[in-house]
Amino acid sequence: MILNFGAPSAIVWRCLHCGSFSKHLELRSEFYREVANLLIVSSTAGPVSFVRRFSYKDIKKATDGFCRIIYSSAHGAAYKAKFRDGELALVKEIKDFEQTKDVFYREVQLLGRLHHRHLLPLIGFSMEQKSLLVFENIENGSLKDHLNDPLRTPLNWKTRRQIAVGVAAALEYLLLFNDPPIYHVSISSSNIMLDEDFTAKLSDVGFLGSSGNSTNAPHTKCSEDRTGSQCNNIIFQLGVLILELITGQSSEEGGFDLIQWVQENRLGGSVHNLIDPDLGSDYSSRELENLLDVARACIRSRDKPVFSAAKLLRYLQKKIDTPT
Numbered sequence: 001m002i003l004n005f006g007a008p009s010a011i012v013w014r015c016l017h018c019g020s021f022s023k024h025l026e027l028r029s030e031f032y033r034e035v036a037n038l039l040i041v042s043s044t045a046g047p048v049s050f051v052r053r054f055s056y057k058d059i060k061k062a063t064d065g066f067c068r069i070i071y072s073s074a075h076g077a078a079y080k081a082k083f084r085d086g087e088l089a090l091v092k093e094i095k096d097f098e099q100t101k102d103v104f105y106r107e108v109q110l111l112g113r114l115h116h117r118h119l120l121p122l123i124g125f126s127m128e129q130k131s132l133l134v135f136e137n138i139e140n141g142s143l144k145d146h147l148n149d150p151l152r153t154p155l156n157w158k159t160r161r162q163i164a165v166g167v168a169a170a171l172e173y174l175l176l177f178n179d180p181p182i183y184h185v186s187i188s189s190s191n192i193m194l195d196e197d198f199t200a201k202l203s204d205v206g207f208l209g210s211s212g213n214s215t216n217a218p219h220t221k222c223s224e225d226r227t228g229s230q231c232n233n234i235i236f237q238l239g240v241l242i243l244e245l246i247t248g249q250s251s252e253e254g255g256f257d258l259i260q261w262v263q264e265n266r267l268g269g270s271v272h273n274l275i276d277p278d279l280g281s282d283y284s285s286r287e288l289e290n291l292l293d294v295a296r297a298c299i300r301s302r303d304k305p306v307f308s309a310a311k312l313l314r315y316l317q318k319k320i321d322t323p324t
Contacts, residue, residue, distance in 0.1 A: 051108055051112045051122060051123070051124055051125060052123060052124035052125075052134070053124065053125060053126065054124045054125065054126045054132070054134055055126065055128065056126050056128035056129045056130065056132070058083060058084070059081060059091055059126055059132055059134070061084075062081035062082055062083045062084075062089070062091070063079040063080065063081045063091055066079055066093075067079075068080040068081070070090065070141075070142060070190070070191075071142065071144075071188075071190035071191050071204075073186045073188075073191065073204055076092055076093040076094050076095045077092070077093050078090055078091065078092045078093075078191065078203065078204070079091045079092075079093075081134070087137075088137035089123065089124075089134050089135060089136065089137050090120065090134070090135040090136070090137060090138065090193070090203060091132055091133070091134050091135075092132065092133045092134075092135065092203070092204075093130055093131065093132055094107065094131040094132070094133060094206070095131075101127065104125075104127050104131050107131075107133075107206065108122070108125045108133070111133065111205070111206065114174075114178070114182075114205070116169075116170055116173045116174075117166070117169070117199065118166040118167065118169050118170035118173075118199070118200055118201060118202055119170055119173070119174075119201060119202055119205060120135045120136060120138065120193055120201040120202065120203040120205075121135065121136045122134070122135055122136075123135060123136055135203060138193035138194060138195050138201055139194075139195055139196040140193075140194040140195060140196065140198060141193065141194065142189065142190055142191065142192060142193055142194070143155075143163065143189040143190075143192040143193075143194060143200070143244075143245075144188070144189035144190040144192075144250060146194065147189055147244060147245075147248050147249075147250065147276070148248075148250055154276075154278035154279065155198065155278075156279070156282055157279055157282050157283040157284065157287070159198050160245040160246075161287065161291070161320050162198075162199075162200070163192070163194075163198075163200040163245060164238075164241070164242050164245055164291070164294075164316065164320075165313070165316055165317060165320070165323070166199060166200035167187060167192060167200055167202060167238060167241060168238060168312055168313045168316050169313055170200075170202045171185070171187075171234060171235075171238065171309060171312065171313075172309065172310070172312065172313045174205065175231060175234070175309045175310075176309065176310055182205060182206070183230040183231075183234070184205065184206040185202070185204065185205050185206075185234050185237075186204040186237070187202070187204075187234065187237035187238055187240075187241050188204075188237070188240075188241065188244075188251070189241065189244045189250065189251075191203045191204040192241070231308065231309045232301045232302055232305055233302060234309070235298050235301040235302075235309060235312060236255070236298060236299055236301055236302035237255070238298050238312070239255075239294070239295045239296070239297070239298025239299035239301070240254075240255030240258060240259070240295075240298075240299065242291060242294060242295040242298065243255075243258050243259065243262055243295050244258065245291075246274060246275060246276065246288065246291060246292065246295070247261075247262065247274050247275070247276055248276030248277070248278055248279075249261060249276075255299075259299060262274060271288060271289060271292060272285070272288070274292075275288065287320050290319040290320055291319065291320055293319060294315065294316050294319050294320075297315070298312075
């Protein structure tokens with residue numbers, strides 16, 4: 001788990017000064033230190049956080065030998081885990097970046113500082129044989145499960161609208177309110193998790209593993225007047241996700257198969273032909289049209305930006321009148 005305190009306890013400060021930590025690395029105004037099985041993550045501007053170290057053996061057993069896969073992406077695979085004490089978690093394997101202790105600790109440090117209602121919280125890590133991140137368990141599984149599994153209760157229209165707005169709110173936080181901004185984001189129904197209240201939690205987020213998130217490179221935020229390939233691709237992914245929410249159809253080819261399906265079904269027909277049959281008549285025609293407008297604008301952003309990331313959330317909320 002991550003424990004946050006306004007200031008470290010006297011015991012922790014005593015440990016800091018007595019040299020009982022195995023590692024102490026200064027990173028600008030930030031620091032991290034490790035004691036026992038906890039990684040202390042902090043900055044001069046915020047509270048102290050403690051991130052738990054898990055053993056590789058325990059994680060391997062909890063994931064049934066890494067067989068309980070939830071999803072796989074270019075950033076790595078994610079697994080469902082159940083530990084001996086009954087604790088449930090999502091374990092993500094990190095691939096394709098320099099496998100050094102300092103680099104991985106930096107990733108843990110930065111992820112441990114992210115706090116947003118629509119992001120899956122980091123609770124621990126392991127780097128014995130693989131670089132693994134452990135996230136909080138989510139009761140209701142993935143969005144894809146609820147859209148595609150006939151045994152699951154279908155999501156109603158209000159919940160689908162709220163999921164779209166929630167993901168947009170998470171993107172605003174990642175792209176605009178972090179320094180450096182987080183471009184290493186993948187959005188799909190398989191990696192959006194739903195909690196007990198069906199609140200969307202984005203799980204495939206990171207800082208490393210792509211040129212856009214080099215820890216040494218200068219960063220420019222996706223500001224009010226700026227668009228760029230990294231920002232635009234993320235906005236495109238949100239557009240595809242909105243189509244998944246409307247149609248109940250999965251995208252298996254980067255979104256282009258679903259986009260083509262929507263275009264073909266709209267030719268000479270009503271937009272109501274696109275709606276997920278599981279919804280029946282439980283939706284607003286006006287909101288459906290408006291949500292399709294948002295999806296089209298997001299998809300066009302890949303080649304010709306329609307708006308910046310800063311305006312995306314406000315645009316979506318205005319179209320469907322849904323708070324975060």
